[in-house]
Every structure is written in C-alpha cells, then in structure tokens.
Amino acid sequence: MSSNLSTLTDRVRPRGRVEEGRRRGPRLPVVLLLLAGALLLLSVVRAVTDQQSVTSPDQWGAALTVAAPIALAGLGGLWAERAGVINIGLEGMMILGLFTAGAVGWQYGPWAAVAAGVAGGALGGLLHAVATVSFGVDHIVSGVAINISVPGIVQYLAKLWFAAEGSEAAARGGTDGESPQMERMEPFSVPGLSGWLGDLDERDWFLVSDAAGILRAAVHEVSWLTLITVLLFVGSYLVLWRSAFGLRLRSCGENPEAAESLGVNVYLYKYAALIVSGGLAGLGGGYLAVLVRRYLEGQADGRGYLGLATMIFGNWRPAGVASGAGLFGFMDVLQTRDPSVVHAMLLLFALALLSYVGWLLYRGRRTAALTTGAIGGLLWVWYAVTDSLPPELVEAIPYLTTLLVLTLFAQRLRPPKAIGRRYRRGEGG
Incomplete structure (x- = not known):
C-alpha cells in the first residue's frame, strides 16, 4: 500500500514541483508575522481615524457570520476542483440548500434544517457529477445550467409548498417568497474568556484592546454553525x-491517467468530491436559512460566486479560502456600517499595499512593486482629499475587493493540472 501511494505521488506531480510547492508554502512563523502586521495596521487605522468599530467585537462578529457561508461555498469548490471538476454551480447548490433548509426547518427545527441544507446541496452536486463525469458535459455549461435552472425550480416549489391556499405553511406566514419561521439556534459564548476580552477591549489600549476586540468575536455569541465551519476546514485539510x-482524490485532478494506472477508481472519487462539494455549498445555504430563521428568495445573493473567488484567491488551499472569505466577509459587513468607517478602509488598503511594496522589492519584483505602489498611493490621496464615499461605491466594495485581490495575486496561482478536462477510462493508455 505505501509503495503504491509513493508511486502515485511521484507520477501525479514531478518531484521538483513538489519541493518548489513546499518552499513556497507559508510556514507558521511567516503566518504569525503576517497576522501581527495586519493587527498593527488595523490598530494604526483605528487610532488615526478614531473609528472604534474597525476592531470592535460587533464588527468582527458580524464579519465572521457573513464570511462563514462564503467560506463553505469556497471549500465546496475546492473539493470539486481538486478532483479535476470545475464547479461553477456553487450558487445554485447553495440556493438548493437554502430552500430545503427553510422547507424542513419550520417543521422540525434548525438542526434538521442544517441536515436538509446539506442534502439539498449534495443533490445538486450529484446532478453536476452525472452531467460532467458520466456524460462528459462541459463543466462550465453544466454549472451554468444549474445556476440558471435552480432558482426557477425553487421559486415554483416555494409557491407550491409555502403559499398554497389553506396549507399549514401559508397559515403560519409562508408566502411564495419565504417559508414559515423556524426556531432560533442559540449561540454560545466561552465562559470567563469572553468577559475578560470584553474588559480589555473597553480599556482602549493601543494594539492590546484591538486584539482583544477581534478575539472576542470568536468566543462571544458565536453560532454553532460557525464552529462547524471551522472544524470542516481543519477536517478538509x-x-x-x-x-x-x-x-x-487530488491525483484525479492532477493526472487521472496515472491514478487510473495504479488502480484508483477516478469516476468514484470525482463523484465523491462533487457530492461533498455540493453538500458544503448546501450547508452554506442552510447557514443563511438558520441565520434569518427562514428561507428567503434571493438570500444567496451571489455568495456562491464569491465562494468561487475565495477558492481561486486561496490557491485551492483551505487556509487561503478561509482568509479570502474572512476578507470578503469583513468588507461586506462594512456596507451596514457608518460611511465614515468605509472611508477609513481606504487608509487601511493604502497602508497594506504600501507595506506589500516592500516585500515585492525584497523579492526583486520591481514592476509589480511599482504597480502596487501606484495603487496604494492613489488610495492614500483619495483618503486624504475626501471625507466620505458615494453610497453606490460602498455597495460595490466586496466585489471591487474581489477584483483587486485576484488581480494582485493572479501570478502565484496554480490550479490542479487536469482541471476541467473530460476524462474517459482507458483513454490514457
């Protein structure tokens, strides 16, 4: 068994590339240094702008809540694409999970809604697997078809199940756009630690109170589904x-012919990956349903696509997906805050980009450093000469952040080698 696994590793990816990937992977000291640098930037921005919500527990708790469904969709995309199948249909699978969670939750409670959301999303993943793996349909075409057809199907079923005249669902407040309300899933707090961090946050100490405010968001009034999301990321890794x-499974996305020659059932692993992928996206939809205690039409609101962006930004790695989802969640929450807080983010982005310029110069990438420095300088000037941002721009902040981040980090991306390829058993010789 160990001999076969070693042979599979060698055939899936050349040894030189494995060593290169290990050298490029961020080690723990580097990760801790980056986190410390990010905290320092946040503290500086909070002190300079006097916008306390930049590091407040409320801001970061809301960001964690918003980020979790996006992260689940991104993790679902990672499972599919690591097996070599592009999953554009994450949005449709999330909608399926949202609908099934709402349909079950009002009758049997929030935990049953979570299970139903996973099942609904997994059904979408299975459909994608049948189309792409068994019938060889183009991955993009299949995913787009799911995204287009699912909203219409769900809309029809919602009218049939929630708004039917004389039905129990209609009597309890169901309409063609929403399900009846389900019970609330109570959050949890870590005794002692939550209160201690709250006391530190209120002291307004530079860096210390900022760190305490951010950490308190992870231990105070936290959803159980957020904890499950964290465990799923660790488990997936x-x-x-x-x-x-x-x-x-990863060999199926790198070199399925080599995997097949060593006895791996490529079809089976691709099916498994897509079912898990759909289940995770469906769990993201279930999270949304439990959050507002019902199914609401249009509630997914593009989060499946943002999840796909986090997967690309994260370089098809769980830690990268989580980081991207956290960033987009933080920016999404800013839309609900005071416009002056959003304006302060211009200073944060400017400082972050100018700090990144130093790293690029250290690596000898002068052209990239010049471009990044120019963008950072423009953001600095924008912050200095304005007092607020137009409302339309504030609403577009999460999507503009997505474009900016993907543009800056596009050169370091390495997707699975066989991603998107049509595979047929025996064709590799």
Whole structure:
C-alpha cells in the first residue's frame, strides 16, 4: 500500500514541483508575522481615524457570520476542483440548500434544517457529477445550467409548498417568497474568556484592546454553525493532504491517467468530491436559512460566486479560502456600517499595499512593486482629499475587493493540472 501511494505521488506531480510547492508554502512563523502586521495596521487605522468599530467585537462578529457561508461555498469548490471538476454551480447548490433548509426547518427545527441544507446541496452536486463525469458535459455549461435552472425550480416549489391556499405553511406566514419561521439556534459564548476580552477591549489600549476586540468575536455569541465551519476546514485539510483518500482524490485532478494506472477508481472519487462539494455549498445555504430563521428568495445573493473567488484567491488551499472569505466577509459587513468607517478602509488598503511594496522589492519584483505602489498611493490621496464615499461605491466594495485581490495575486496561482478536462477510462493508455 505505501509503495503504491509513493508511486502515485511521484507520477501525479514531478518531484521538483513538489519541493518548489513546499518552499513556497507559508510556514507558521511567516503566518504569525503576517497576522501581527495586519493587527498593527488595523490598530494604526483605528487610532488615526478614531473609528472604534474597525476592531470592535460587533464588527468582527458580524464579519465572521457573513464570511462563514462564503467560506463553505469556497471549500465546496475546492473539493470539486481538486478532483479535476470545475464547479461553477456553487450558487445554485447553495440556493438548493437554502430552500430545503427553510422547507424542513419550520417543521422540525434548525438542526434538521442544517441536515436538509446539506442534502439539498449534495443533490445538486450529484446532478453536476452525472452531467460532467458520466456524460462528459462541459463543466462550465453544466454549472451554468444549474445556476440558471435552480432558482426557477425553487421559486415554483416555494409557491407550491409555502403559499398554497389553506396549507399549514401559508397559515403560519409562508408566502411564495419565504417559508414559515423556524426556531432560533442559540449561540454560545466561552465562559470567563469572553468577559475578560470584553474588559480589555473597553480599556482602549493601543494594539492590546484591538486584539482583544477581534478575539472576542470568536468566543462571544458565536453560532454553532460557525464552529462547524471551522472544524470542516481543519477536517478538509487533514483528509485532502494527510490521508491516502485525499492523495487519490487530488491525483484525479492532477493526472487521472496515472491514478487510473495504479488502480484508483477516478469516476468514484470525482463523484465523491462533487457530492461533498455540493453538500458544503448546501450547508452554506442552510447557514443563511438558520441565520434569518427562514428561507428567503434571493438570500444567496451571489455568495456562491464569491465562494468561487475565495477558492481561486486561496490557491485551492483551505487556509487561503478561509482568509479570502474572512476578507470578503469583513468588507461586506462594512456596507451596514457608518460611511465614515468605509472611508477609513481606504487608509487601511493604502497602508497594506504600501507595506506589500516592500516585500515585492525584497523579492526583486520591481514592476509589480511599482504597480502596487501606484495603487496604494492613489488610495492614500483619495483618503486624504475626501471625507466620505458615494453610497453606490460602498455597495460595490466586496466585489471591487474581489477584483483587486485576484488581480494582485493572479501570478502565484496554480490550479490542479487536469482541471476541467473530460476524462474517459482507458483513454490514457
């Protein structure tokens, strides 16, 4: 068994590239240094602009709540694409999870809604697998078809189940655009630690209070589904990168012919990956339904596409997906805050980009450093000469952030080698 796994590793990816990938992977000291630098920038911006909500527990708690569904969609995309299948249909699978969670939750409670959301999304993943793996349909075409057809199907079913005249659902407030309300899933707080961090946050100490405010968001009034999301990211990393199953699944996305020659059932692994992918996206939809205690038409609101963007930004790695989702969640929450807080983010972005220029110069990438420095300088000037931002621009902040981040980091991306390829057993010789 160990001999076969070693052979599979060698055939899936050349040894030189494996070593190169290891050298490029951020180590723990580097990650801690980046986190410390980010905290310092946030503290400076909070002190200079006097916008306390930049590091407040409320801001970061809301960002964590918004980020979790996006992160789940991104993690679902990672599972699919690591197996070599492009999953553009994450948005449709999330909508399926949202609808099934709402349909079940008002009758059986929030935990049943979570299970139903996973099942609904997994059904969408299975449909995508049948189309792409079994019938060889183009991955993009299949995903787009799911995204187009699912909203219409869900809209029809909502009218049939929630708004039917004389039905129990209609009597309890269901309409063609929303389900009846379900019970609330109570959040949890870590005793002692939550209060202690709250006391530190109120002291208004530079850096210390800022760190306490951000950390308190992770231990005070936290949804159980947020905790499950964190555990799923850890579990996905262990399964995909620290197990024989994960090695075989990733081999299907790198070199399916080599995997087939060593006895791996490529079809089976692609099916498994897509079902898990859909289930995770469906869980993201279930999260949204539990959050507002019902199904609401249009509530997914493009989060599946943002999840796809976080997967690309994260370079098809769980930690990268989580980082991207956290960034987009933070920016999305800014839309609900005071416009002056959004204006302060211009200073934060300017400082972050100018700090990144130093790293680029250290690596000898002068052209990239010049471009990044110019963008950072323009943001600095924008912040200095204005007092607020137009409302239309504030609403577009999450999507503009997505474009900016993907543009800056596009050169370091490495998708799975066989992603999007039509695979047929025996064609590799």
